[in-house]
Amino acid sequence: MKNLVGVGVVTVAMALSGGAIAQQNVKVGGLFPLSGNAASAGQQAKAAVELAVDIVNGKYPDVTGMPAVGLPGLKGGKIELTFADHQGNPSTGQSQALRLIQQEKVSALIGAYQSSVTFAGTQVAERYGTPWVVGDSVASNITGRGFKFTFRVTPIASDFAYNYMDFLNDVKKMGHPVKTVATVYENTDYGTSIAETLRKAIKEKGFDLIAEIPYAANTTDVSPQVLQLKDKKPDAVIFVSYTSDTILYMKTLKQLDYKPPIVIGDDSGFSDPAFIKNVGTISQGAVNRSAWDIGKPGSVTAKINELFKAKTGYDMDDTSGRNMQAMFVLADAINRAGSAKSDAIQAALQKTDLKPEQLMMGYKGVKFDETGQNTLAATYLIQLQGANYVAVWPEKSATAKMQIPFKGSE
Amino acid sequence: MTIIQVIASGLLLGAVYALFSSGLTLIWGMMNFINFAHGEFVLIGMYIAFLVVTYLNGGPLLFVGTAAVLLFGFGIVIYYGLIRHVMRGPILAQILSTFGLALLLRYLAFFIFKADFKTLPDTIFPGTVNIGGIFLGMPQLVAGGVALVITLGIHLLLKRTTIGSQLLAVSEDRQAAMLMGIRPDRMQAIAWGLSAATAGVAGALIATFYYISPTVGESLALTAFVVVAFGGFGSVPGALVAGLLIGVIQSLSAYLLGPIYKDIVVYAMFVALLWIRPTGLFGKAA
Numbered sequence: 001m002k003n004l005v006g007v008g009v010v011t012v013a014m015a016l017s018g019g020a021i022a023q024q025n026v027k028v029g030g031l032f033p034l035s036g037n038a039a040s041a042g043q044q045a046k047a048a049v050e051l052a053v054d055i056v057n058g059k060y061p062d063v064t065g066m067p068a069v070g071l072p073g074l075k076g077g078k079i080e081l082t083f084a085d086h087q088g089n090p091s092t093g094q095s096q097a098l099r100l101i102q103q104e105k106v107s108a109l110i111g112a113y114q115s116s117v118t119f120a121g122t123q124v125a126e127r128y129g130t131p132w133v134v135g136d137s138v139a140s141n142i143t144g145r146g147f148k149f150t151f152r153v154t155p156i157a158s159d160f161a162y163n164y165m166d167f168l169n170d171v172k173k174m175g176h177p178v179k180t181v182a183t184v185y186e187n188t189d190y191g192t193s194i195a196e197t198l199r200k201a202i203k204e205k206g207f208d209l210i211a212e213i214p215y216a217a218n219t220t221d222v223s224p225q226v227l228q229l230k231d232k233k234p235d236a237v238i239f240v241s242y243t244s245d246t247i248l249y250m251k252t253l254k255q256l257d258y259k260p261p262i263v264i265g266d267d268s269g270f271s272d273p274a275f276i277k278n279v280g281t282i283s284q285g286a287v288n289r290s291a292w293d294i295g296k297p298g299s300v301t302a303k304i305n306e307l308f309k310a311k312t313g314y315d316m317d318d319t320s321g322r323n324m325q326a327m328f329v330l331a332d333a334i335n336r337a338g339s340a341k342s343d344a345i346q347a348a349l350q351k352t353d354l355k356p357e358q359l360m361m362g363y364k365g366v367k368f369d370e371t372g373q374n375t376l377a378a379t380y381l382i383q384l385q386g387a388n389y390v391a392v393w394p395e396k397s398a399t400a401k402m403q404i405p406f407k408g409s410e
Numbered sequence: 411m412t413i414i415q416v417i418a419s420g421l422l423l424g425a426v427y428a429l430f431s432s433g434l435t436l437i438w439g440m441m442n443f444i445n446f447a448h449g450e451f452v453l454i455g456m457y458i459a460f461l462v463v464t465y466l467n468g469g470p471l472l473f474v475g476t477a478a479v480l481l482f483g484f485g486i487v488i489y490y491g492l493i494r495h496v497m498r499g500p501i502l503a504q505i506l507s508t509f510g511l512a513l514l515l516r517y518l519a520f521f522i523f524k525a526d527f528k529t530l531p532d533t534i535f536p537g538t539v540n541i542g543g544i545f546l547g548m549p550q551l552v553a554g555g556v557a558l559v560i561t562l563g564i565h566l567l568l569k570r571t572t573i574g575s576q577l578l579a580v581s582e583d584r585q586a587a588m589l590m591g592i593r594p595d596r597m598q599a600i601a602w603g604l605s606a607a608t609a610g611v612a613g614a615l616i617a618t619f620y621y622i623s624p625t626v627g628e629s630l631a632l633t634a635f636v637v638v639a640f641g642g643f644g645s646v647p648g649a650l651v652a653g654l655l656i657g658v659i660q661s662l663s664a665y666l667l668g669p670i671y672k673d674i675v676v677y678a679m680f681v682a683l684l685w686i687r688p689t690g691l692f693g694k695a696a
Binding site: 034036043214216219221222224227228230231244247251254255274279281 | 526
């Protein structure tokens, strides 16, 4: 073990000196599920991160307003990306993180979609002193382990669990009876950590949690879960699911002729473009969280969306957006560090202070606390109406009227 | 009431497992050969259905038929191109060859179709049948019905036809079969063709209610291996019974104990059964 750490230190040192002599190009490693069950989300995230790097490297001069464009701090240097596929497997995530650090000699890492993989991978990055910017993994246990090299830009479960409750309270005020809630969640770090936070929030806000149903995301059949829900008849169901399971849930709801009055899908599976494309017509009225909004034509976000659509064929979604935002945050730190040294980038990340107008996502800013969590992250609720999600909550940022109950197919 | 719905859903799921597994057990029974790429054969069937529906606007007869015919040919090509050669090698080479083929096909699918999830329109077998509050999805009913027909068909083919006798003769004693004027290569190629064709039909039908992605074969194939071993190595009716049984056990345990326990129940029963009866439910002693 000691030997390994020694080798690591030497390689990192070599990487750093090498970086200093070469024209200050900075290598960033991206870890995403490029194959496996979550591959579609992973591929989108990869495209979003690539686009962010193209923008800061100065490829699209008409996209203005993002920080660090042109990377003046690197004096002609560019950011180079190298990706690794962890297939959604935490141990593969660890070995790929190690490979990126030791062999590809990256200065910083970004990733990794599934919370379980981010949780495991950041341990390796911490050991080797490589900063890791987390764009989209929300399990609360990722921060708060005393790590100095893990920085998380996205809002986390404790933020949006209370958003969901406030939303349900507002729905109640509209005259719909909302008392009982059920949670259905995939049983790795992502689902279980959100379910735990939800349990607390649901109780605190005076709702009844009448069913909690954990399941494995790679399951081939979800009808028993749907039947359990159908038995309990909750007023609202909150799904914490990845893509393939979300598709199965929507198909099974329809097949077993059951419509919960309120369906909340926690991002991930509900934000994957595959969701709207494949089951959008039978998921009308599903509520999701998002900090992404395309914005008015001509705005920076609209331009970013155009570029993203040209690259992938899809509109930007919240998951890809949060990853892209994380890359901008990392690029800003690299620019201020003016160096490929991991330590310098980490120090710059700690001093990050971005304002809302410097962001593509609807956060109130980016500023990390001592655990590395962004204290200014925020989220909004969107609803699937027709072929698109529209902002419905909170009222001041809503662009369309909330439609209750969940309609399923029109 | 709900419990009847759970059992009904379990039976439909089980029929899909049986449909998925019949081709696998055929090869296993004929040649003592494990085709680890079976899940990917099913995957090809799914993509064929997707292409026929998307680009030719074809109906179920056309896309199921196309999948069956193309995969029959594909099975024969795989037999002559790969299996016949690795059969001469050590057992490990046989196992790894189809494992390698599985990875090759899976990543080819990634390359050609990307990681996107695809589904067929709901309108192919629209609707659900409602029998006194018990809901049965039409696509699943069709898949279940076809599973029964295919199982019966293969069973009759093996037991009642000349080709079937020849297939079985080769699997029992290759030398003796050759002395009787049967060409073992041709017979085994037919077996591969049939197995692949059933996989194609299974894939095309499963695609009508499931999602299609390059890794879908992987998640379904594990259950298929359990079904085949549970039902008895090489027994086609065994695969049907085991498929239905596992479907119901999974649904009941997921409903009564919770979804995360269903695999524990299924695999515990699987191990217990193999301990008591290593040949599976319908298997003959070696």
